[in-house]
Amino acid sequence: MTQKKNNSNLAQEFMIEEYTVEEEPFYVPVTDEVEMFEAAYKQRIPVLLKGPTGCGKTRFVEHMAWRLGRPLTKIKTTKANADQGSALPLITIACHEDLTASDLVGRYLLEGEETKWIDGPLTRAVRHGAICYLDEVVEARKDTTVLIHPLTDHRRLLPIEKRGQVVQADDNFLLCMSYNPGYQSALKDLKHSTRQRFVALEFDYPDQDSESKVIAHESGVDKAMAESLARLGEKVRNLKDHGLQEGASTRLLIYAGKLIKYGIPPRRACQSAVVWGVTDDQEVQKSITEVIMSIFE
C-alpha cells in the first residue's frame, strides 16, 4: 500500500509542463529582439535572456515559440503531419536551488517489482525538438548548469549517465534560459563557461508608450488609466538603487490594472499591487504611496 502511495507521489513529481502555444501571446517588441531570436533559432544558437523580473522575458519566449511554430503549421497542414504536432513545443522549467541533474534528465522509478526509466523535462525537450526554457537559471545548482554544456555547442548531445546513453538533440531543439542580473551577488552569478555558450538578449522594461499598451491589453483598463500606471511604473523605477532593489515590474502594473478593472479604487489597487509588492522599507513605502497619491485621484 505504501508502495502504491509512493508511486503516485513520485509520478506527480515528474509531471512536466509540455505544451505548444496555440494562440498568439500578446507581445510588444521593444527593439529588434524578435528578429534576433529568429535568427538565433534558425542557426540553433542557444539564447540567454537577461533582464529584470516581470519585464516580459517569459512572455517573449512564449511569443517566439508560437511565432516560430506558426510557419510549420501553415506549410504542412496535411492531416498526416497535424497529428505529430507541427507546432513548436515549449518546455518551461522553473529553476530553484534544489533542482538536481536528475530532475532535468530523468530517473529510475519503481514500478511494481521493476525499475523504470522516466525521462526528465530536458530529455523530453531534446528528444521531441522543443524550445526548452530554463527560467531563472542562476537559481539552479551549479552542477545542473554544467549538464547543459554539451547541448549548447556543436555537439548538441545530452548524456544520460545513469543509463549510459547519449541523446542526440532533435533538429528543432533549442535551449533558452533567462537570467536576472538584478540579484548580482557573487554567489548567484552565472559561470563564464556557461554564459559564454549563449547569445544574450538584454531586456528592460518597455518605455511608457509600449508599456501602457501592454497594460491596457493585459488588464483591460482604458488608455488613460494604462498611461497613469505606466507613469507610476517609470517613477518607481527611478528609485532603483535609491532604496529599491528592483523597480515595479510590468507584471505588477498589470496586476494593479486588473484590480482596477475589477472595481478596486486605483490608489488602493496600486498600494497593494505596487507598494507592498516592491518593498518592505516603510519610508520607501510611504514615498511611493505619495507618488501614487499624486498620480491617481
Next chain:
Amino acid sequence: MKEEIKDIELELSKFPSSVLDEFKTAVNNISSIIEEPYFSSWARQGVQIAQKTVRSWEAAAEYYKASSDVSKFISGADLLHWGQCGLNLCDQSPGLAVSFFKSSTGSRLQNLNSKKMSDWAELGSRLYKGTWKSSALASKFFESSGSILEDLTDTELREFGDFVELISRKSIDVATECLILSKDVLPSIDSNRSDFIKMVSSVAENNWREVKSCFEYAPRFIQSFEQSQRGRFINLSASIAKNNLPNLSLFLNETSRSLSGLDENYQSKFLDLAEQLLPISSEAVFAFLQNAPQLVNQITINQIEVWFNRGIELLNNNVEGGLAFFKIESTTSERVIDELSSSVELEKVQGVLRIYCRALAGADIEIGNSAELVAKNIGWVSANYATTEGNVVYLPHISDYYDNKDLNFGLFKVISTHQVARIEFGSFEFDFEQESSNFIDSRLQRETEAIEQHKSHVEIDLVDESQETSAPNVEKSHVTDMGRYFNLFPNRKLALDLFTVVEDGRLDYVIRNKYPGLAGLYKRVQQDSMEDRPDIEEMPLQEAMVEFLVRFSLQQFQGLPCPTAYIEEAKLLLQIFNKVLTEDTTVEDSAEATLRIYDLIADFPNTELPEEDWSEIDTEIEEEMSNEEMENLLQQMTANSSPDFGDLGESQDYESPPQVDFRGDFKPELSQLLEKMKLNQTDSQSSMGEGIEITEEMLQQMLADSAELELDAESGQFDEELSNFIQNLMKESQAPQNDQQKEGYAPIPHQDDEGESLTVQEEKSYVYDEWDFRAVDYRPRWCLVKEKPMTEGDTEFYQQTVSDYRQLMNQIKRQFEMLMPEVYRKIKHLPDGDDFDLDAVIESIIDKWAGESPSDKVHWRRNKIERDVSVAFLLDMSASTAEAIDESRKNPDDWDAPDDPVEYMVWLRARRGAENKRSYKRIIDLEKESIVLLINALETIGDRYGIYGFSGYGRENVEYYVIKDLEEQFNERIKRRIDKVSPLHATRMGPAIRHAVSKLAKQDSRTKVLFLISDGRPQDRGYSREGVEKEYAVHDTRMALIEARHKGITPFCLTVDKSGHDYLKTMCQDMGYEILDDISSLPTRLPTLYRKLTF
C-alpha cells in the same frame, strides 16, 4: 530768643568749629520758617546730639546742615521728630546718626509721616550690630533707602528693612550690594515691589548667594512680562526659592527670556500651568518654562495643556521620567508634541520627500533646508521659500500654514512637486536655439535685429555721446543660454518676472495634468495663495498686468480685474499665455511666450489708474487663435501707441509683485550658471576642458546684469558683495573634495551634558538615542557616533603574533576546519530527499518480501545547513586597556579621568607619555592578539566578519574605528590597522553597540553575532545620572544589547574585568557573557567561544 541762641552758641563752641558754623548758617535759614516753640527746641536738640557722646558732634553738624533743607518741606513738629530719631541713633553710634542726617533731604522727607520716619530710623538702627562693618551697612541703608523712601509704602519699607536685616545676617557684603542695587531696582518694579521683596526674602532665607543676582536680573525679567503677569511670576519664583531650587538666578534669567516674547494670554497660561506644577517639582517648572518658545512654536495653547497633563501624569509616576518629559529630552515627550502639533517639520519628512522627489524626477535629488542655501550666499536669499538649483530641492524647515497635519504635509508635497517639476519638465534645460513647440520661434531673429540696432546706436553715440542707448546690449558676452535670452530684454527685471510667471504657470498646468491625484490639493494651495495676493486695482498699470498674469496662472478665471482701456491687450496676453498651457510644452515655449508678453507689457505706462477705469473680465478662452492671427494682432497692438489717459501722472519704476509662496524662488540663470561651472570643473579635472572657461570677469559681468540677484547697487557695497558671490559660486561649483581623514588625536570639542539633541553635521557620523533607565525613556538623538577608518601602521604586530602563536593557531584552525565537513554531510533515512538511498531501498524491498512492513525512509539528502554567519567584533579601546596584565590591577571601576575637557587632555597626555616607556604587555595587546588569531580562524571557515574598535569622550564624541568592515576583504591594510589599535579615551558602549547593530542589521545572513570584548564597566563623561549613578551606563548598554536581540542579532559580552560579575549580571541578564579570570587566556578562549556561539 536771642539769648537762647547765644547760650546755645556758647555750648556749641566747646565742640569743633564746624558745628557752630553749621548752626549759624542754619539759624539764618530756618528762623524765618520755623516758629517758636519749635525753633528753640530744634536748636536745643542739636546740642543734645552733640553732647550725647564723644564723637556725636559730627552728627550735630550734619543735623544743623540738613535742617536748612529739611525745614523747607516739613512742619516744625516733624522736624523735631526727625531730630529725635537722629538723637536716638546717636545712642547706638554717632556715625549712624551722621548718615541718617546726611541721607535726609527735604524732598525725601516731604511725605514721610512721623511713624514712617521713626520706622526708617529704627530699621537703620537695627542693622547696626556694633561692628564697623554693620555700621557701614546701616549708613548704606540710609543712603540707599533714603532715595527711595518716597516710592515705598510703609509696609514696603518695613519689609525691605526686614529683608536687608535678614540678608545682613548672612553676609553684610551681599546686603551692601543689594542696597546699592535696590536704588535703581525698586523704583523700576513699581507695583510688584512688595511681591519682589517677599521673593528676595525667601531667596535670602534659602539661598542667600543668589540674592544679588536676583537684584541684577530684576529689571530685565520684570520687563519681560506683561503688567498683569509680573506679580504672578514673582510669586512663582518666590515659591520656587522656598523649594530650594539651586540656581534661582538662572531660573529667573532663563525663564524670563523664554517667556518674554509671548503675549499676555500665553504668559498667563504658562504661569497657570507652572503653578499647577509647582507643588510637584520646581525643577520641572524650570524645564517647562524654559521650553516655552519651542512649545509655542509647535503646538497651540490648548495642545500645550494636553501635553502638560501627560507630563504631570508621568511625573507622578516617575519623577525622572517626568523631568525628562518637561525638558523635552525624552522620546515620549517629543512624540506627544509631534502627535499634537499640526505643523510638519522638514526634518521629519525629509526622507520620504527625498525618495518621492527622486521617483518623480528620476534623478539623484537631495532635499535640503532653504536656510542652507541662503548660508552659502550664492544668490539665494530667502530661507522661507522653496527653491532648487537643479540638484537639490530646498524646502523651508517647517510647513505650518494650515492647522492640520495632513494638509501641511500636503503643502510640503505641493511645494516639492513644483520644485521637482522644474527638474522633471526641464526648466533649467533652456537652449537658446532649441525650437519651441507651439510658437513661431523668434529668438534668433530678435537677437540679430537687436545687434544691428545696437550697432546703429553706437554710430549715433559717436555723434551724440549724451544719448543713452536704450537698445539692449546684445553683444554682451553670455555665459549661459538663459543669460543670452535675457540679454534680449532692456528691462531684465520685468522679463524675469514674466518668464517666472509663465514658466511656473506652465509647470502648474503640467503637474495638474500629469498628477491628477495631486490636482485637488494643488488647487487648494493655489486658491489659498490667491488670498495673499495684493489688490490689482491699487497697483500701477505695468505691475497690475503682471499680477493679472499671476492670477491667471493660479487659475483665477472669473472676475479678474483689468483696466477697461486694455481689455483687448489683456485678452491677447491670455491668448499668448494659454499657448503654453498645453501638454508637451517645453521651457522654450515659455521663453517665446514671455517675449511676446513682454512686448505688450513693456509698452504700458506704469501709472496708477483710478478705480472707475477697471472692469472685471472672465478669462475663459472661447476660441484659440492660430499663431498667425496672434502675431498679427500683436504687431498691430505694439505698433499702436497705448491708449491715451490724458494726464495720469508720472510713470513709476517697475517693482516686482510679491512672489507666489508655494512656487518659491526661481533663478534659472543662476542655476544654469552653477551647472555649467560644475561641468567645467569636472571637465578640467579630467583634463578634457571642452567647455569655455568661465572667467571671473565674465561672472562679474553676468551677475551684475542678472535680475536674479538682489544686490543693492546704491549701498556702495555692490562690488564687495559681488565679489563675495563670485567667490562663493566658485567654491560651490567645485566638486566636493574628499576630506582627508584626520589622524592622531584632535582636540575634543566640548559640549555640555545638559543640552539638546545632537544632529549629524558631517559625513560618516550617526546619532543614536540613549536609554535613561530612571526616566524609562530614550533621550532622543543623544549620542553622536563618528565612524572613521583606523589609521594604518605596519604589519609587524600581525606577523609577530602569527609566529608567537603558531602552534595555537594551527590548533584553532584545525578545530574550525573539522566543523566544515558537517556542512556537506549526507543525511540518510529520510522519507523525502534528493535521491534514493540504494541500501535503504533494498532493505525495504527485502522487508516487504519477507512480509514485514517496509520502511519508507529510503531517501537521502544533503544537509542544507550552509554556514551563513555575520559577526561584528567590538573592541574596547578605552584608556584602561593600557594597563599591564600582570600588574595587580587597581580597582577598574575608577574612572579617574577629570571631567573638565582641558584637564582631561593634560591627564591624557601624561598617561600617554608614561606608556611610551612600557615593556610589559597590556590588555589591549592581548585583545589585538586574540583578534589576529580569530581572523585566521574566520578566514578558514569563510564567515563574514567585521572588527571595530570604539572609544570616545562625551556623548558627542563616540569614536568608532573601523579595523575591518563587514564587506571588506581581508588584506594587508587590515593587518596594518590592527597595529594601530591602542588605548584612547572612555567607554560609552551603548552608542557603539547601536552602531555595530545597525551595520549588522544590513547583512542578510541567517546568523548574526555581536561580540563585545571589554575590560570593565561602561563609563564616560556624562554617561551617568548627575555624574554619580554608574547604573545609568550599565542600563543603557543593556538596552542596546536588547535592541540588538530584537533585530535578530545574538550579542555576547566577554570581559576581562574580574569584578565584572556584579554589573554584567544586570547588563547581560539573559544574554551570553563570560568573565575571563585569567586575562592571558584571552587568545585561546576567544576562538573557542566564537565556535560555540555560532555552531
